Amino acid sequence: MPDQPDVRRIAAVVVTHNRLGLLQRLLERLDQVPGLTEVLVVDNASTDGTGEWLAGLADRDAGDDHRTVPVLGRTLAINSGGAGGFHDGLEWAMERGADLAWLMDDDGLPEAGCLTRLLAEPDLDFWGPLVVDEGDPDRLVFPIRLPGGTRVVHRLADVERAAVDGRIEGIVIPFNGVLVTRDLVERIGLPRAEFFIWGDDHEYRLRAEAAGARIATVVAARVEHPSVGDLGTPMMFGRTTYNHSPSELKAYCMARNNTVNLRDYRGWPHVLLFWLKTVWFYLLTRREPGRIALSARAAYAGLRGDFTGHRRYLR
Template identity: 30%
Template structure:
């Protein structure tokens, strides 16, 4: 650790969780947080207008969680994108130095925060590792082919003695990010609703700070997903909604790329075509069906409209108190 680097204070961290109609999974995550040592200063739960017993579940935890719990119930389902944007906003307004994002279908390992905090003096955008539902080591695609805007599926999975690798992407299932980075790039964009939001946000973070994935297992997935085992990685089953947003949100990515001056129409078009082909493979080999392609075409159509919207603007930077800057 550099002599001038401040020591990590666990109380300066906030875990921000997004949940929707999965109170049984949220219960497992909150129970895992209650077993953590050390614990974060705050836990924020953003409820995307669940219709199950999520409010009652959250109400049962404040005393046994061992830290401050903040509950925010949204009026409508804003998707993972809207939920994480709101969760990060709340954590930022609480004065958190570090914000740790996660879905409700994971559990935190007892020493997870200590493991992430050990890297905090060196980096400001950090991704830990997680175990899959079956206990295997999950391979996360931490590098993207920037001009194509798609993950590199077989980027090296091993770590050298340094214990970290540079990344230019992000995953809201475990993103550990410093408030100074959030201030510079703004909140996650809720317009994505689901899909590509964390990749774009992690990519933006990597443009202003050294972003890394570290060889520290800090999470475990608690929900089983149908998969196609490809060896080094897996391809998960999807849904019609995901298929639609996977293609539609290419329009938002294109707009972000234009703003940052990295848009190449040929390479980005190739990335979109490869994404479309990947979803066809997912339908045939993972879900073993052919219905669902209409959602891909609808997404392409609507993404085209987004990419032609001249009024589109990126999420603005934040002020010190969390307000969005109007001069950006």
């Protein structure tokens, strides 16, 4: 018998903030994706005209700008970060009856066939593509720690060699072109909006893992993404890496949210190991003692349940 068409409703959820040019580029690409039902854009209170441009989409679509895939936009009253944006967007997708949500930031660009290759894996709950450097497609933007050990790989070829039946089981890089099923959302809820940025996606994966979700990276599916610089900087004589960022906002949120995630999902020994790495990194690898103090304030706030401190670093 011929293959039956996929009748599931698939909503792409895109979170954007002050990157209208990148958003427009992404929407052009998504308009060519077969099987996609609609695109839901959550604008995090942009000040670059994004909200106004989204508000005008309905008028343009009714005129000469005929889109293959409908685009709906929603502008939030305040910037709630990626965490708040995906919380709102995933909830919106579920309210609109999506069977699958395809989650992505505005700066990623799915390669042709990405969604088709993801949908070819029917037995998963939370799965996604490899995220490759748009300037060097043979390199991963986000390094992957391979299952069953401590090896972290940065090159596409290393992941391809490690794949089993075209997949890396138990690993996914959210929220960069990942699919999540309605069933899983109903079981584990929405991303933690209070995290703002950094670690919200990892927490969602950990929550999915704890719920027994079937998780994987599909090696043949790719999303191109700009380089993020020093993510995964080697330390301790190359034995491990540290996610350093020049941004104080990202550093604050990373220290706070990672401490909370480790406490909740891995236990206090892992929290202590993370803090050993933090002190080592900013004393010996990249000497910035001030970052230790900033990170300590952030972690203490998170452990107390205070998720407001990042606001002082917003620009």
